[in-house]
Each structure stands twice: as structure tokens, then as C-alpha cells.
Amino acid sequence: MAKYFDVHPENPQQRTIDNVVDSIRSGALVAYPTDSCFALGCQLGNRDGITRIRSIRNLDNRHHFTLVCQNFAQLSQFVRVDNNVFRAIKAATPGSYTFILPATKEVPRQLMHPKKRTVGVRIPDHVVTQALLAELGEPLLSSTLLLPGEEEPMTQGWEIKERLDHVVDAVVDSGDCGTEPTTVVDFSGGEAEIVRRGAGDVTRFE
Incomplete structure (x- = not known):
């Protein structure tokens, strides 16, 4: 049976945030709100969590998982970003965007696209998500909470x-945190390719 944490949307209770993060560090798979919609998340090295996300969402190994990061400094540890891409992403974050980029060695192999060696990253503009990330001190491995057939x-x-x-x-x-997933922009080839039009404004990448 899942624990239920009721968190204030503007002033998250630190004790509750601590309890959620303790659960994540203990191997929990959590459903949590973001600035676009709910997501499933677990700690980066949680293999059981990855398997459970794949099972819940019925995902194959080509699915791009997302590393939800607190800030740009954290994001840059896990993906390679050249100067032009840096400026484009920096201007759009925090916000409702997921960026697909070449992964660094910090990213576990099972999270990468098997052929492209890429991974999704994002920096959300959501008070509660940011509080969780600040306490956790590392990205949350995440995937949109969208069930098969829905x-x-x-x-x-x-x-x-x-x-x-x-x-x-x-x-x-x-x-309520909305129903529209993030806009996904693939920068792995050097130029912006819009993979999914979602909550983020796509005009800056067209």
C-alpha cells in the first residue's frame, strides 16, 4: 500500500519533504507532481524502480527516461552540451521542456537509448519538485505518469x-498540476528537433 504525502503547493513542509526523500533513498518508486503533469520517479541507480516504471507504462528499451534536475549545474554533469545548445536550453529553463542530449558516463547504461546513447533531461518550474530535488541532492529518474491505452x-x-x-x-x-506533458526537444544531432509538442512553447525552437 502506497504512502500518501499531502504537500503544500507553495510552502512545502520540510518534514514531509524529508520523509519523501528518505523513502526515495530507501528504494521507493514515487508518483509526484511537476510543472506539466504527474511523473513516476525513483533514485538514479534504482534498478527495481526502472523495471517497475517500464512495467507500469509498458515501455520498451527505446524509451527515453528523463533525469529531472534541480538546476543547470546538475544537468550538465549528466549530458554533453555545446555552446549553442547551452544558450538555447539555459534560456528555456526552468520550464516544461525535456531535452534529449548525449549522455555522459555518469548516466547508467540502462537509462540510455540503446543505439544513440542519449538521455532526456529537464529542470522543472515547480515548487514541490524543486524542494524534493534540493533535499535529494541528485536528479530524479523519471517518466510521465501516462498509463497504457490512456x-x-x-x-x-x-x-x-x-x-x-x-x-x-x-x-x-x-x-492539480495539469494534464499536458513536457515539450520534448532533441538536441543530440546539434540542431533542435521537436519530438513532442507539449506544455512548453515550441516557437523558440522552430
């Missing part, structure tokens, strides 16, 4: 708790 992610914490009670370990609820 067109939109779930938006209510209580509904996620009800439906995924036996497949996730915790649900973090700070209120």
Missing part, C-alpha cells in the same frame, strides 16, 4: 493512490 495523464493525487496503490510506494500530492 491519452491523458492522471491529475489527481487521490486517483493515483487509488489506482496505483500496489505498484508505487508513495504518492506526493500538492494539488
